[in-house]
Amino acid sequence: MSTMSEKATIQPRPSTAPPRYTIVLTSAISLALGVALASFSLLHSSSNAAGNHHPAAHRVGRLPVMGYNTWNAYHCEINQTLILETTQLIKSLGLSDIGYNYVNIDDCYSEKQRNANGDIVADKVRFPMGMRWLTDKIHSVGLKAGIYSDAGWYTCALYPGSFQNEERDAKLFSDEWGFDLLKYDNCAVPYDNYTRENIIGRYTRMADAITAQSKASGKPPMVFSLCDWGNQQPWLWAKRLGQSWRTTGDIGPNWASVANIINQNSFYSWATDFYAHGDLDMLEVGNGDLTYEEAKAHFTVWSFMRSPLLIGTHLASATSETLEILKNTEVIAINQDPVVGTAVTPFRWGVNPNWSNNASHPAQYWSGESQNGTIVMMLNVLDEPADMFFNLTESPWIRAGRQYSVRDLWSHTDNGTAVRNISVEAVPPHGVVALLLRDAGDEPEGLEPRCAVRDWCIDKNGTLLYGN
Template identity: 70%
Template structure:
């Protein structure tokens, strides 16, 4: 039997524009119009379900009009794609510009509470600069609660107190900016602030535009008081703070400027370390601090279990510093500052800058401690490797974890915290820290005495650490430990010779 080997197509047709094309036909249609041909699997046949379809040759005839329209469409699509891509890239850049490192500066609440005015704040800013603190990174001056009138104006806007801020908030921020500093403002996620001034609930977009665009603030601290009834808000903690976060992002997109720095102040409720990174750059991890050791120790204890959550662009906020308040001893203030800095918390001064002592300034200006907080390479915080007095992972407000370590740009950082009521020696094996290598020796730099203290092999002991005092060390790899150092394993568990002999130590 003779087989026809050429593909089969339907006859040419013309459309209304004059373009010729061959249409697709089924096997049944093809045979009906060609009854004399035998059945065969011709090249080009496609079988779909029970029907066989034949390929068709498509012939397009372009008129000048269709050519112009096609080219125009391609150009328009390319321009639109470029515009969208640039917009997304610009927004990503803006978001990446904010809050990579912990912010540093001053907040009015601890020292002044509601007794604030523009003179106090501007004088504080000038003193921060004249004391040399701006040179050490303290560049935010933040206004806390009580700066506004008790009610909004007829247009629904928050109004700065005419008595306390007669020159207006724009004058305040302009002056702060002229000093080379940034300005922070305060609001609340509820109906009112904690002192019952207007909050931002249901006014998020209006307020963030006012704070950032009209008043010129660079940071927003956002509190957790005056929560609306459930039947009104229909949100949990995450949703309540998402409202302002979304408003901040929208304002950034509209203005083309980086978003305002967003500091969530919701006291560690509902585990913000799990979700707040998506909303802002810092989140309070505990309740409010007060200037007593029991408060400092309690905050360290709570954060010992969640310090892993801190990294670039998002961190646990341990609350404001109490450096400069007399209820804490010098050693307690050093411990307080070291723990906050090494856990990468924001560092906000909260004392009267006109009366600050040289002792307090020496703590706040410790450049080696600040360098850990502001490390440009490592954003993670220190974590405990041994609790010390208590079994590991023990919750104890008065005696938190004592032995901590972490990575840094220049080596391994160690914090030894004496939580006892008397001086004590503190000893640890180097390899208890996960960042130390076995079989190596390490140079030891004391970040409070600013001295190099020789080389540590296998272990280190800090002598007579003061009551509630701290030792802050930077360990740098100095090469192999001396040959023949015994015991053969610094960690005794399952120490074994290559011949299979287990080594008892």
């Protein structure tokens, strides 16, 4: 959940020229990159470039969920008509064609009290046809449906929670109502002397109930999405219970909130993998006062960290720029990589010393693996345009002595071959550069220095060339 956000659109993109790339061969030689349209799609590429080694290449695991969640755009103002309209928009706008296939109902869908049998009851005014009718409609167009509950007495909006009713509610949500996903929040926590257990115990109750219900019904278990706001180090334990775990508090529709979430995740994005994905909360693309460049950065970070991608936008008024960002298939391909499930991690903080905790100026230089090469993300966290630069071997996923082709995942262009370094001029304020680097063979002979990383660079005869 988060506070109610006002209906808004992305601010128009600036009229300034896009960032300009430079390949740096050595400290004395540089070459302006050319721009050429690419003819391949990452979504359909299955071959690995020479030299890209992935120890987990044999693993095909659970991918991050993609879809829609009602909270950020509508808060409690939901009903069956709105849900069906949103379902149809996901289809008609082409969002379902690229993977957005969950329609998730958040808080406020039920009556304030359980019925005489102890069951949660759908609000009779907002959902007069009932939840089974609604999920059947969603399923009939090829999409899946998600529902919401809480590990406490009540939900965050003070509707019935599931504490002490886990088995009953798991059966209701899955078998009787037909939902495919359960978002599970952490409000209205019972007293310690009543539960005699920690947050792990309360979430384990529902995880066990979902597993038991699946075995009893013979149906696949509901996707279990833990919404615990980053409390009590969930990156260490939540992966045992569900498919995703919230890494922070709620997102807001502004750059300050996005930057703060990026900063917090810089310290534990390493924990994401196929077993469970760190959930950075819903996408605010198209909401609030995010500029076009800020929205691109927001979407890139969520995608590269392999977070669930759940739209929180008023789709009925989504602009072409909002849809352009949400439908960037090259960036989505990183999020939905079936071979590599790990998130990007920082290799240099940039404006701050490494490992700095700074809510407004998070780490700037990130990298990670993908089935098609090394991914690099550069964030300009400043309020003005900035030139950005990194040595290739600062990323642990780059091989020394090799050169790399450069693919820009936002301009959708192939931008030449990089040797040793890459620099980008005039990255917009709060903007992003998203690159895919593919091994392109040995770097040219005769480059100096002989070692890109100079620590203990030594000749085979024992002569120490560089380092201590």
